[in-house]
Amino acid sequence: MNTKPNILVICTDQQHHGAISAMGNPYVKTPGLDRIYSKGTVYTNAYSTNPVCGPARSSIMTGRMPCETGVYNNGFNIRHGIPHLGQWFTGHGYNSVLAGKWHLRANSTSVIDGFDVIMTKVNIQANVSDTCLTSSVEAYLRNYDDEKPFLMMAMYIQPHDICGFVNYFRDEEDMLYDVPEDELPELPPNFHAEPDEPERFKKFKSRIPSSAGNWSEAKWRRYLWNYYRYVEGVDCEINRLLDVLDDTGLADNTIVVFMSDHGENTANHRTALKTTFYNESCRVPLAIKKPGIVSSETITAPVSLTDIFPTLCSFADIETPSEMTGINISEGNFDRKGVIIENYNGSGRAYVTEKYKYIAFNDDDKHQLFDLEKDPFETENLLSGNGFKEIAEELHEKMIAAFDPLETAECIPKEYRWTD
């Protein structure tokens, strides 16, 4: 007789933390995600470990930072010896199933030790891929007849198609359809902000036409409009999965965990895509819905994608691996003041608290400090003037102290190793 809960992990790709109607966004309608957010624990300061797919996913799968897993960019395997969720949960009596995007070395694969892979990313557009994912997960759940509990990882691809949009619509005249003006989302308040940015970030902006000044404001708004349509596409799929849980009665014993691997810049700081330290790129949506809970609660303390693994272990009442960077955040009373983020192959690092975000680089003396309480849109680098040096030093020390115990994977090239 199974007394342990089933766990359904739903992960989208590149979803801005606020691209959910339950979060008050007037430009998007997400009835599926609203079902989770209205009756779940919502983490409003959840951060990716690195705003790039592969590294972030290595953290979700292992509870470790990318510098530990060795996945410092896309295209790498998790370092040998670090168990991932599939291996760990299968070893502890769960049926571990994965559908959709993997992106640890290969973008998708049908063979992953520890996981029963029931559908991979299909090599055509994301919404076809995502639809296949849903129908395979739906079939699996409707046919489920096992005393063992399951861990189902539903790894969607949308709204990642915004990458294709940004790359394809390089010029104004490519926009061959028109959305009525009053339907277009407003530009964010920090659209014009350039808060004393490091060279690394300026280089990134110069490489993508949208950020390099080639897009008019009208085009930025149309990009936003399209982004929200991609979000709604994946929300339709999520809604279907939640219907399946309700239809089958599995909802009574299934914990639903929703997250994204990283965010999307959504025109903030006149930037699209991800790969920046700004909140739109680094923060992720995260919510957990447990059976029988009828109201929502909000956790504002900073949490990390490394926390997913140990939190799932606590739900399943199983031990965590002996080496674990993340912590169990299921109860909301955890004692942690800040989280760490890597970026740019690990040569950039950040430390984030509820109040401050401190950003430093290996190869650039220009660091950034933002007061997230007073300046949530990160428009003013407090280190531009002469003040805040002490706070920056304190946060720098905390960042170093947080990274120090972590064992850097040997496979990471020297040029990408942090030197302090």
Add this chain to the structure above:
Amino acid sequence: MRGHAGPRPGDEPITTRLTPKIILMAKGIEKENFFSDEFPDKDSYRLIYRMWGNHQRMEFQNKNMGYLEIVKETSKSKIEFKVRKVIVNFHNLTQTITATLLCENDDIITPLSYDYSSRITDNALCTRPDLSLDRSGCIEDGYVIEKIKGKEYKRQYESPLVFDFTVYDLVVSGKEYGPFTYYENLYSFKPGNRLMNLTSESTLGNHKFKMMVQYGTGLTERIFHISSAGLPVMMVQNSAVYILDEDAPNAIGKLQEELNTGGVHYEY
């Protein structure tokens, strides 16, 4: 080219009736060869459309994606839509969907009932029974009565069911391209993400298509242009469907040749 203002997110959901022209525009660029407002004015007909996917030079076998067959027989007053869709991904996991939708032969092709099956085979080409799913249903008084694994569910009928299950790769804009009719392939037809009616302003001769498209929960009018090279110059989702004319000689070979020599039409 200002688009028509449709409901914005948060407004009432839009529903549309199934009509021939939102199922498919097919066979050739000439307007008269497209479906007119009604199905063919014949007692019996059988229209078969085959679909091929195009992505990254087809090297990952996502081809032969199935067909749509529309059947009306004199002996029956109804119209059947039979759909088969096969998706083979590059790890040989294969999903095959077959579905039949029975509709009234009235002006709006009212859906009556449907049968649907999905099968997934693993990379050893073995069908996985635990991933097989059959469902059937009928539409009555604004509700769908659906049966899955012997259990009955009653749901609000919100959209043409054909969108709900399978024809999610067909259609949008078409262009004759050699022996092919070339289709942009944009939208998943599923609840909340539906293709809307082609407007009466379609001006194929001017190399423009204008359609009403519901994208997510937003509704917009989209205009598709055809380049001087004969290709749609816009692609949102980076893939396409080719529908071959039944009588096109060596059509498959020609398609492959075009793809091989012409390269990737749409890079991701």
